[in-house]
Structure formats: structure tokens, C-alpha cells
Amino acid sequence: MKKIKTRDRILNTSLALFNNMGEPNVTTLLISDEMDISPGNLYYHFKSKGDIVEELFKLYEAEMLELLAVPEDAEISLDQKGFFLHLMFEAVARYRFIYQDLVNILSRYDQLQSRFRRLRTKKTEAFRVICQSFQRQGVMRIDPEQLEAVCEQLTLTACYWSSFDTLSHLNDRESVDPGRGVYQMLHQVIPYLTPEEQEQARVMSRDYL
């Protein structure tokens, strides 16, 4: 029976509330209330609400950077790509409050802007590296112009799908089903795969529904 430090409990509680209610709607009082601690105690651990947001962003950033460190030379299988998409999607969903009110958050905590943009670029790069591996292996045929468009599109989907999807059923916002997002991302790649791989990808994509 390990005791979780108050500081970490604040982070966990904040993350849950931010995701479910939107960061701007969550007051420091609500966070401390939810945890049954006093607001003063919360401010003992974090000197401002912005510090909580920044700390959570750092955790997201660290997770993402680790995931995005795709080796440029290793060849990647279709299954691995599916797994990669799944992990990325899951990480974004776990910190979806960032994307739900992105402009608002980035404008109020502007140290985050450049770091956010850096992550976005790295995501697109990772997709490019994966597609290039597919091309080398001869399972994908795509011209450079289309490749760029697809990688951008994959990045957009990775970032916004969970927000987009959540709004279709605003009732239960406790959890996000990653399935459909991964499905959508796989389907963007399918047209450029060779026929056999297309079938494999289609089968794989259905597992996510």
C-alpha cells in the first residue's frame, strides 16, 4: 500500500479534470476540492495553476519524444506501424485537454508554443520516416508530393481525432476509445500500399473498431 505524494495526486487529479471538463473550466478550487485538500495546500505544491499545466505538458512532451525517436535506418513492419499509431494516439488522448482548447492554452502559456510546434514537426517527420521504410521494402508506392500530404494528414488526425470524436458523443467523456482514430490513420495509408498489403492493412484496421 504505497502512499502517493500530494504533488503527484494534484497532477493526476488536474489531468483528469482538465480532460473531462476542459482546462479553462477547471479552477484551482475545484482541483483541491476534488482531492479533499485545501486550496492553500495546492499552492504550497504549485505556485500557480499555469505551473500545473506546464508540468503536465512536460510529461506529455517527454512521452511523445520517446515515442517519436523512430530509428531512420531500421525497417518497420505494418504491424509495428499499427502499434506505433496506437501508442501515439493513446498518448494524445491521455493529454487531450491540450488539444481541446489549444489556442486558448497556447496563448496563455506562451512558453509552450515553440515546444508544441516542435512536437508537431517531429510527428510529421516520424510518419515520413515510416513511409520511407515502407517504400524501401517495396510495400508502398507514393510520389513525394502525395507523401507530404499524407504525413500532414496523419499528423492532423493524430492530434485532433479524439477531440473531434468526443464531440460526436459528449455524454460520457471519462474515457476515449482509441480504436477509431487508429482505424482512420491506417485508412489514409492503405491506398498507397501494394495490393497484398492493402488487404492485410484492412484486416488489421478492423481490429481497432
Place this chain on the structure above:
Amino acid sequence: MKKIKTRDRILNTSLALFNNMGEPNVTTLLISDEMDISPGNLYYHFKSKGDIVEELFKLYEAEMLELLAVPEDAEISLDQKGFFLHLMFEAVARYRFIYQDLVNILSRYDQLQSRFRRLRTKKTEAFRVICQSFQRQGVMRIDPEQLEAVCEQLTLTACYWSSFDTLSHLNDRESVDPGRGVYQMLHQVIPYLTPEEQEQARVMSRDYL
């Protein structure tokens, strides 16, 4: 030299400020200040800030509904589709404040939620109708499962591209270039077109860059 009514000036000014700074960052005082009128005057015309947001949403909704009234039976050319995408994208961009902080806005003005969702569904339907016309004309080949995925994807792109794109260059937020968004949407359809149409679509898409 026609005099614009104060009420309309409030709407125009609010829209511009909302788009450029994000709705939550725009206070009623800022709006009245920007127009060189008093806050009291603003509240004479609108009984709350939420009323301004609702009114702007109504304008967006009306524009969208008109645009989305795609006749189910008429056949649509590729050029017409390009034009349609352009108009949709442009309308979304003009009211992009809604999408920039969507969760926040929909949670605070919850009469908007169902109407927003209705619009989202209608967008997807319109894309479906267009693609079905393409299929009937024999310029597109796509199975029903892929079709669904593509239409969802087009909807996502239509809604979020401008927000996504804006964050790549947060400097000048005065205007949004619709080009790239239309380009992206066209490229999602290209793989399913017949070879000749693919080439035509590719050429067309470049015009938007």
C-alpha cells in the same frame, strides 16, 4: 456612405477579435474599447457576451446549411467539388474561433452542442453525396468502408485544418490562407479517382498552393 448599425459593428468586431485572440481571451470591455463605444452601450445591444457568440454561431450555421444543401441527384464535376471545398473551407476559416476552443465554447454555451453536431453530420453527408455522384459518373472507385473513412476524414480536415495550420505560424493571425486546406482535402480523394481524373485533380490541387 452607408452607416453600419452598432449592433452589426459589434458582431463584426467581436468576430475579428475572437478569431485573432481566441474567444475566451476577448472581454466585453475589449470589444467596446476596440469600437470606441462604452461597455454599457454594448450591453444595450446584447444582453450578454454569450448572446454575441450565439448570434455569430447562427450566422455560421446559416451559411453552412445553405452551402451544404447539395442536391442528391445532380451530378457534380471535379471542378465543382473543388469550388465546394473552397467555399466550405473559407466559411469555417471565417468563423474559426469556434473551432479553436471548441470544447470550451460548447461547454459554456450548451444550446450550441446539438446544433454543432448536426452541422458536423451534414458535412459528412455532403461529402458522401458528392463521392456517390463521382462513382455514378465512373470517375471514382471506392468501396463503402473506405468511403466512410474518407468522408469522416474530409470532415475532420474541413473543421480543423485552419486551426492546425494557424499554429504552425502563430505570428500573423489576421488572415488564413485557404489554399493548403483545400489542397489537403483534394489529395484525400485523389487515390480513388480514375487515372485521368487523378492527373486533373493533381493539377487543380496545385492551384490552391
Place this chain on the structure above:
DNA sequence: GTCTATATATAGATAGAC
């Protein structure tokens, strides 16, 4: 580390004169 009580700031909104 945690609490209670309080300070500060600001946004939304109203009252009443002109």
C-alpha cells in the same frame, strides 16, 4: 505539509443620467 481566512484582480453585467 496542511489548514483557514483573506487579499487582489478582473470579467460580466446593471443603473441611471444625458
Place this chain on the structure above:
DNA sequence: GTCTATCTATATATAGAC
């Protein structure tokens, strides 16, 4: 229709006791 002055509510943050 428009203004100035003001009220109210609430969110962030701090002070000081325990």
C-alpha cells in the same frame, strides 16, 4: 442609443496559524 459609474461574482493567489 450612448455614456459613466458601479455592483457582483469568481478565480488566482497569499498570509499566517497549526
